[in-house]
Amino acid sequence: MSILVDKNTRLIVQGITGNEGLFHTTQMVAYGTNVIGGVTPGKGGEWVLEKLPVFDSVKTAKDATDANATIIFVPARFAADAMFEAADAGIPLIICITEGVAVQDMMRVRNYLDQKKVRLIGPNCPGLLTPGEAKVGIIPGDIAIPGNVGVVSRSGTLTYEVLYAMKNLGMGASTCVGIGGDPVNGTNFTDVLEMFEHDPKTEKVILIGEIGGNEEEKAAEYISSKMTKPVAAFIAGQTAPPGKRMGHAGAIIEGGAGTAVDKIKALEAAGVKVAKHPEEIPALLM
C-alpha cells in the first residue's frame, strides 16, 4: 500500500515529445513506472522510446489505453489547458510539474477540477514517488528506498534533500508527495496528511513547508485534532525578508503573515517535532 500512485498506476505523459517530457519519461520508464503512452497535439501516431504510442489528445489516449493518471510537462502558458483537457477526458489523477502557471488560471482550474472530483497534484511540483513501485514525476528514483514514512512537501529539491538523508539512515518512504510551491494548487498538506493517516503502510510522516499562506497552520490543526501518527517537520525561509517572493510564487510573507516562526509555533503546539535543518529531520522520527 501507498497513496496516490503504485504499480497499478497506468500513466500517460502530456508533452511526452518535449525536452523535459522525454527526458523524464525515459527516467520514469527506467524506474519501472507503468507509463503507457503520451500526448502531443500534432504528433499522434508517432512512438516514443520505441514502445510508447503518442496521441493527439488526452481523450484519444484515454480511450486507447484506459489511463488512470496523467503527468503534465507542457510549457506554462499551455498548462491550464492541459489540466482542463485531462479532467474533461475523465482522468481522475493529474500531476502537473510545470512551473509558472498564471494564478488566475489556477483558480479556474482548481474550481473546475473540484466540481469534477478530479485530484490534481501541483502545479510547480516534483510529482510523486512510491519507492519500488512508481515514480510519477522528476524526483530522482535512486535517492529513496521503500519504507513506512510518508513525505509531503511544497518544495522540489528540498524534498530530495530529505529523502536522501532518510536513505542514508536506512529510512524508507511509503510515498513522497510534492504538492508544489504555487499559491493556488490542487492538493494541500491536510489532504495528504489525511491520506497518510488512512494508509496502513504509512506509520510516520514528514512535512516540509515554507513561508507564505497558512497551509502549515491548517495542517497543524488537522494533526492535533485528527492524526494518530507521529509527524516531524521542517519549514524553509526563516531568513527570508518580508514582502519578497522567494522563487516560488507562493513563498512570500504578506502583511506580516505566513512567517516561518508562526508556522513552526503552530506545528510545535500540535506536537510536531520541527527540525533546525533538513538533514536532521529523519533522526526526529527514529
Next chain:
Amino acid sequence: MKLHEYQSKTIFSKYGIPIPKGRVAATAQEAKQIAEELGGRVVIKAQVLVGGRGKAGGVKLAKDSAEAEQLATQILGMDIKGLPVRKVLVDEASAIDQEIYFAITNDRAAKKPVMIASAAGGVDIEEVAATSPEKIVKVHIDPLLGLREYQARDVAVAIDLPRAYWKDFVKIAMSLWQVYSGTDAILAEINPLVITKEKKLIALDGKMMIDDNALFRQLDLVEMRDTDEDAPSEIEARKYGLSFIKLDGNIGCMVNGAGLAMTSMDVIKLFGGEPANFLDVGGGAGAEKVAAGMRIILTDNNVKAVLFNIFGGITRCDEVARGILAAMNEVKPKVPMVVRLVGTNADEGRRLLENANMITAETLADAAKKSVAAAKKGK
C-alpha cells in the same frame, strides 16, 4: 509586478471607472503646467512603489499652479522609504464626503478571487483589519462565473452605502472585475473610492499588482515596469530568468529550487554565517544561466565565499558543472567556492569539476559549515 498609482488609475479609466482629472509629471515645470490646465486646487502625489506616502509627506494640496510648482519641486527631491521620487501625479482636488475601501484580490486559502470593501476607507486596510475587522466585508467570486451584479449590490448594502449610489457602485465593481481579470492582477485596489460633495463616486487612489507568471500575455503592462525598488543585480538576474534577491550577508548562494535555496540560506545562518543573496537557478538550469548567476553573485563586493548547492532532478548536475566551469573561466573568481552536487548526473558533474580548485562537500550541513569557515578566512 507593482504598478504606480497613475498607471493603475489610467487602467481604471480605460475600463470605465471614474478618476479625477490629472496627469503625471517628471519635473516641477510640468506639474505647474498641468495645474494651470486643471485650474483651481490640485493634489501633488509622489509616485513611488511603497505604501505610507501621505505620512512621509509625499502627498500635498496646492491652492494654485505656483504652489503646485513649489510643492512638486519639494516632493520630486524626496526619498520615500529609500526610493527616489521621480514622478508626481497632479490631480484636481476633490471635495470629499465619504471614503470607501474597495478591492478585488486573490484569496489563496479559498482558491478564489475575493471582493473586499469597507466604509472605513482612506486608511491602511491592514490596520482596519487589525483594529476593527467587523468593518470589513468580504465576498468571494467564483472564478468560472466571474463577478455577478447581485454580489456587488450585496457589498453596497453591507457597507451601508446609500441607495442612490448603488447603481454607480455596481458599475464600478463590474469594471474593477474587468480590470482584475483583464490584466491578470493579484490586486486591484481603490483606496479611497470617494463620494464627492457633488454626489459622485470617484476612484481617488489606485494600486495594482500584476501576476508575474501572466506577463507573457500582458505585454503592454510589462512596458510599465518600474525597476526603482529592485537592486541592479535583481534586474540583471531577471533578464536570464533567474530568481534572485539581494541580501546583506557575505556568502553568495547558488541553489536549484526555491525551497532548497531558502533552506541553504537558513542553514548558513544556523551555522553562524550570513547569506548574501537568494538565488534559484531554476529547474533544468543550463550552463548559460549558471554562468550568469555566478557573474551576478560576484558583482557584490561583500561576497567572501560562494556556496553551490545543486540537488539534481529536472536540473542535471553535469550541465550545472559546465556552467560553473564556463563562468570561472570568464570571471576568474577570487573568493573560495564550495560546491555540493547530488542527484541526476552528479557523478559526471563531480568529475567535470575535479580540477576546478573548489572545496567539495557531501551534505548540506557540511557545505554550509565549509562556506561559513571560508567566508571568515576571506575577511
